Amino acid sequence: MLQDVIDHLACPVCRFGLALAERTVRCPNGHSFDVARQGYVSLLSGPGAAGTADTPEMVAARERFLAAGHYAPLADRVARLAAELTGDARGLVVDAGAGTGYLLARVLDAAGPAATGLALDISKHAIKRAARAHPRIGAVVADVWRPLPVRDGRAALVTNAFAPRNGPEFARVLAPGGALVVVTPGPGHLGGLVEALGLLSVDQEKDRRLAASLSRHFTRISETAEEITLTLDHAAVEAVVRMGPSAHHIDPATLRRRIADLPEPYVAPGSFRITVWRPAR
Numbered sequence: 406m407l408q409d410v411i412d413h414l415a416c417p418v419c420r421f422g423l424a425l426a427e428r429t430v431r432c433p434n435g436h437s438f439d440v441a442r443q444g445y446v447s448l449l450s451g452p453g454a455a456g457t458a459d460t461p462e463m464v465a466a467r468e469r470f471l472a473a474g475h476y477a478p479l480a481d482r483v484a485r486l487a488a489e490l491t492g493d494a495r496g497l498v499v500d501a502g503a504g505t506g507y508l509l510a511r512v513l514d515a516a517g518p519a520a521t522g523l524a525l526d527i528s529k530h531a532i533k534r535a536a537r538a539h540p541r542i543g544a545v546v547a548d549v550w551r552p553l554p555v556r557d558g559r560a561a562l563v564t565n566a567f568a569p570r571n572g573p574e575f576a577r578v579l580a581p582g583g584a585l586v587v588v589t590p591g592p593g594h595l596g597g598l599v600e601a602l603g604l605l606s607v608d609q610e611k612d613r614r615l616a617a618s619l620s621r622h623f624t625r626i627s628e629t630a631e632e633i634t635l636t637l638d639h640a641a642v643e644a645v646v647r648m649g650p651s652a653h654h655i656d657p658a659t660l661r662r663r664i665a666d667l668p669e670p671y672v673a674p675g676s677f678r679i680t681v682w683r684p685a686r
């Protein structure tokens with residue numbers, strides 16, 4: 406519910422606090438934002454980078470794929486880690502680039518009833534679903550590349566999975582003692598599918614760039630690899646492609662033709678890196 410997180414939100418125009426009245430979110434300076442029928446609010450300021458937002462088709466693919474449980478072992482691992490990190494603090498968990506809210510819902514279940522979640526994503530199609538992914542999620546359309554619509558020092562935990570990272574902003578919104586958990590694809594993610602379908606390959610330089618982009622504001626505490634086996638029918642192969650960055654690069658007809666040539670089910674490795682960071686203060 407938006408009400409659960411409203412005290413932590415900041416006006417995207419003037420950075421003052423926000424209050425919820427009826428179907429409107431307002432700051433003391435009169436900037437106001439309508440709450441959508443589905444219970445989320447858009448706090449985009451200025452022109453949004455809608456070109457990079459997930460489309461309805463990408464969001465639907467992601468929802469189908471996640472609902473089938475393919476990434477459940479990864480989500481459970483992250484949720485357990487999140488519960489350990491927040492301990493008794495039980496505060497606000499901000500998921501920056503939350504998508505449909507799948508991971509955040511798991512994290513809130515593991516963290517216990519006193520934890521609340523704020524889902525941030527630039528795609529309103531994704532945020533619509535995040536708003537109903539868990540009773541303790543407040544869902545906000547926001548651009549993770551820009552200043553986050555969150556007040557200083559409010560989050561016990563920031564999570565960031567397969568999403569853009571904004572180091573200075575993640576550090577700013579974390580409370581003292583808070584932590585950042587980042588999930589990225591590992592080097593062998595999806596194995597032979599990458600070549601067979603002409604997908605964007607996982608950038609070998611990515612780990613180095615991740616460390617470089619965060620190390621000005623954070624210290625890396627731990628890094629773990631999570632390797633799972635994905636058993637995918639053709640529909641699931643199409644979903645895993647269409648929910649990721651390659652969706653913008655392959656035309657649907659070509660993709661379907663290539664998928665039709667694959668064995669079914671197709672067994673592929675799911676490879677992930679989970680890193681934990683503390684603000685360097």
Ligand SMILES: [Zn+2]
Nearest residue numbers: 416419432436
């Ligand atoms: Zn304002």
